[in-house]
Amino acid sequence: MNRPIWTLPLSKSMQNKLNKLGIKCCEDLVDSLDDPELKSKYLRTHLESESEIRNMLKPPKPVTAAELDIECDSIATFCKAIDEILNGGVQLGRITELSGAPGSGKSQLCMQLCVSVQIPTCFEGLQSEAIYVDTNSNFSEHRITEMINAFVGHVSKSLSNDFKGVDNETLKCLNTAEMLSKIHRIQMNDLNQLHILYTTLERHPNVKLIVVDSFVMPLYPIENSLKKNTLVHNAIDLLQTIAYKHNLAVVLTNDLTTVVNENGTEIFPALGDSFAHRVQFRLLLSKIPNCSDGYTALLKKSIEHSRCAARFMISSDGVRDMLTEQQ
Amino acid sequence: MDQMTPSAEDDLDLEVFDPYTQAVLLKGGLLTTKHIFQYTEAELQKKFNLTAAATRRVFIEASKISTSNVNSGRYKEPHNQVLTTGCDHIDKALGGGLFKYGITEISGESGCGKTQFCLQIALTVQLPLSFKGAKSGAVYICTEDRFPSSRIQQMISNLRFKYQCDNRIDMSELCQTNYGDNILISHIATVEDLKKCIHEMLPKALLHRSIKLIVIDSITAVFRGEYTLSEAPRRSRDLRDLAFCLHNLSVKHGLWIICVNQVTSSMSDITGKKLVPSLGLSWANLVTTRLLMSKTPCSRYIEVIFSPHSGPTSVPFVVTEQGIESLN
Numbered sequence: 001m002n003r004p005i006w007t008l009p010l011s012k013s014m015q016n017k018l019n020k021l022g023i024k025c026c027e028d029l030v031d032s033l034d035d036p037e038l039k040s041k042y043l044r045t046h047l048e049s050e051s052e053i054r055n056m057l058k059p060p061k062p063v064t065a066a067e068l069d070i071e072c073d074s075i076a077t078f079c080k081a082i083d084e085i086l087n088g089g090v091q092l093g094r095i096t097e098l099s100g101a102p103g104s105g106k107s108q109l110c111m112q113l114c115v116s117v118q119i120p121t122c123f124e125g126l127q128s129e130a131i132y133v134d135t136n137s138n139f140s141e142h143r144i145t146e147m148i149n150a151f152v153g154h155v156s157k158s159l160s161n162d163f164k165g166v167d168n169e170t171l172k173c174l175n176t177a178e179m180l181s182k183i184h185r186i187q188m189n190d191l192n193q194l195h196i197l198y199t200t201l202e203r204h205p206n207v208k209l210i211v212v213d214s215f216v217m218p219l220y221p222i223e224n225s226l227k228k229n230t231l232v233h234n235a236i237d238l239l240q241t242i243a244y245k246h247n248l249a250v251v252l253t254n255d256l257t258t259v260v261n262e263n264g265t266e267i268f269p270a271l272g273d274s275f276a277h278r279v280q281f282r283l284l285l286s287k288i289p290n291c292s293d294g295y296t297a298l299l300k301k302s303i304e305h306s307r308c309a310a311r312f313m314i315s316s317d318g319v320r321d322m323l324t325e326q327q
Numbered sequence: 328m329d330q331m332t333p334s335a336e337d338d339l340d341l342e343v344f345d346p347y348t349q350a351v352l353l354k355g356g357l358l359t360t361k362h363i364f365q366y367t368e369a370e371l372q373k374k375f376n377l378t379a380a381a382t383r384r385v386f387i388e389a390s391k392i393s394t395s396n397v398n399s400g401r402y403k404e405p406h407n408q409v410l411t412t413g414c415d416h417i418d419k420a421l422g423g424g425l426f427k428y429g430i431t432e433i434s435g436e437s438g439c440g441k442t443q444f445c446l447q448i449a450l451t452v453q454l455p456l457s458f459k460g461a462k463s464g465a466v467y468i469c470t471e472d473r474f475p476s477s478r479i480q481q482m483i484s485n486l487r488f489k490y491q492c493d494n495r496i497d498m499s500e501l502c503q504t505n506y507g508d509n510i511l512i513s514h515i516a517t518v519e520d521l522k523k524c525i526h527e528m529l530p531k532a533l534l535h536r537s538i539k540l541i542v543i544d545s546i547t548a549v550f551r552g553e554y555t556l557s558e559a560p561r562r563s564r565d566l567r568d569l570a571f572c573l574h575n576l577s578v579k580h581g582l583w584i585i586c587v588n589q590v591t592s593s594m595s596d597i598t599g600k601k602l603v604p605s606l607g608l609s610w611a612n613l614v615t616t617r618l619l620m621s622k623t624p625c626s627r628y629i630e631v632i633f634s635p636h637s638g639p640t641s642v643p644f645v646v647t648e649q650g651i652e653s654l655n
Contacts, residue, residue, distance in 0.1 A: 009379060011372070011376050011377065011378055012373075012376050013376055052378070052379075052380065101608070101611070102611045102612055102614060102617070102633055103617065103632060103633025103639075107635045108635070111635075136429065136574070136613075136615065137428035137429030137574065137577070137578060137615050138429070138615060138635040139635070140422070140426065140635040140636040142409075142422050142423060142426070142636050142637075143422065143635060143636050143637070186394060187394065187397045187578060188394055188397060189397050189575055189578070190364065190393060192363075192364040192386070192389070192390060192393070193390040193393050193394045193397075194390070195383075195386040195387045195389070195390035196387065196390040196391055196394050198383070198387050199387055199391065216612075217571075217574075217613075220567045220568075220570075220571050220613070221567070221568055221571045221572075223564070230367055231367075234367050234368065255608075255612040256608060256612075257608065257609075257612075258607075258608055258609075267608070292639060293638060293639070314638060315638075316638065
């Protein structure tokens with residue numbers, strides 16, 4: 001069975017041109033690429049370059065499960081309980097959604113991840129950079145500085161306990177200014193602007209984490225729900241492509257919204273079911289009532305775990321495990 | 328919201344594209360970022376007969392221009408600059424003071440000091456930078472009551488006692504400002520007028536005067552009366568629109584925005600009556616920092632409910648002739 005030309009992602013005029021030359025299916029196109037005379041005829045339009053066409057014609061290469069690296073990398077938070085339910089932390093190449101009421105610790109967790117992605121390799125970290133897409137002005141340089149100082153303090157403490165195998169080069173990078181400069185903040189007010197990530201990633205290839213806080217904020221003024229849906233899915237497509245290609249983790253934050261149904265009113269994460277299909281991990285964060293800094297994270301969707309919950313606290317140092325007496 | 332008026336600031340730079348793409352964009356009238364963002368990548372590619380790579384390029388260039396417009400003063404000012412509340416203890420609880428960008432909400436029962444707090448910030452924003460002020464004016468939108476001019480005069484005359492300092496240069500700078508002149512006041516009673524004020528009046532005022540603070544006292548008054556129960560969706564849409572627009576202004580011009588909110592007693596709590604800020608979840612989602620004031624027979628408290636900059640804390644304060652002060 002030959003694959004017809006129109007199934008390729010070619011522009012209309014290009015397809016017409018090929019049709020006129022008698023190229024009807026992919027096999028013809030492959031042959032014509034080796035024929036310099038024919039090739040020059042349709043490539044003269046400069047619509048598609050030769051390498052693009054060759055890429056289109058390449059069949060996808062299958063990989064067996066055994067070949068796949070089973071241990072996929074993840075960004076550990078500073079809280080063991082959350083790492084456990086997420087199977088080691090926020091996973092690279094995947095999209096993780098954090099939802100919760102205002103004040104439930106979403107932005108705090110995001111900022112903490114921007115710090116933990118920078119843990120040097122000698123401490124089994126990723127030693128990478130982060131992009132923080134800020135749509136709701138929740139990015140706080142003040143708070144991140146606090147978290148970084150706590151981290152640097154922690155590292156120097158463990159180093160005094162005779163930690164071997166750390167070279168001076170990495171240690172030099174562990175100061176507040178250097179670590180702050182590895183968090184790239186972009187302010188946005190429209191999800192279409194996410195296209196800028198392509199160029200940002202070219203400039204900073206060592207990025208392993210993209211945070212979009214919040215994903216819903218730019219959608220609030222859009223009333224047409226069809227248009228909203230298209231925007232959401234295009235943005236997710238873009239983020240998913242980037243996540244695959246660069247093997248980086250994407251973290252989105254989502255708000256809660258009230259839904260009226262037969263049982264009265266209930267509170268759900270915004271954007272509905274079609275969005276829920278698109279993320280691989282969903283965490284619902286909430287504050288524990290009558291507890292000054294206690295929070296819970298409920299795992300709502302995951303490939304590896306069933307529904308479970310973790311408790312954490314937010315101190316001035318950042319996101320941490322609950323102290324045992326509090327539990 | 329902004330209509331499709333092409334302005335120079337979101338014009339595409341056609342020079343960066345190849346001649347074919349340039350011609351297509353010109354012919355299709357796709358000259359601003361807003362025109363581009365009407366389409367998705369796939370739609371644009373199909374409709375205007377571009378290659379995948381060229382379409383991607385157009386979107387990347389458009390988003391470059393569009394993101395650089397989100398914040399016009401990004402490189403001019405230190406970001407996350409703080410503004411003092413005029414009280415060291417409250418500043419400390421907030422993580423250094425009020426942070427620029429985003430909406431700060433202050434709620435509480437009537438008579439617990441919300442307006443006092445706002446008036447004080449309308450003055451501290453005019454302080455010189457060395458006093459953690461912003462040396463700019465304020466817009467004060469009243470929806471509940473007349474602007475308390477005699478109270479602010481009292482606070483202004485007491486201001487110099489509050490900031491007594493040894494340094495004479497600072498002192499003269501402090502006295503030079505004519506504090507009353509830098510507060511623009513607007514009385515508004517309906518949602519329609521408030522929309523008009525925020526969408527049309529404010530952007531113009533921001534162009535002509537140096538304004539860094541917008542106070543809405545209160546946002547609740549207009550939104551509580553005008554809607555019937557069945558109109559809840561329309562109310563939350565209007566609220567969202569307003570908050571989004573305020574937020575955009577705040578990011579674009581580097582403003583502090585303070586909204587006063589009332590409180591509602593929540594019935595869901597089994598332990599009894601509990602006061603929660605009004606206007607529900609659709610408003611709360613758009614608030615950056617939420618503060619709650621409360622009053623007991625012997626003292627007043629200001630509480631940080633949530634803030635990206637600091638954790639939840641509570642600070643006692645008193646209202647004096649000079650304004651709001653914390654107890655030592």
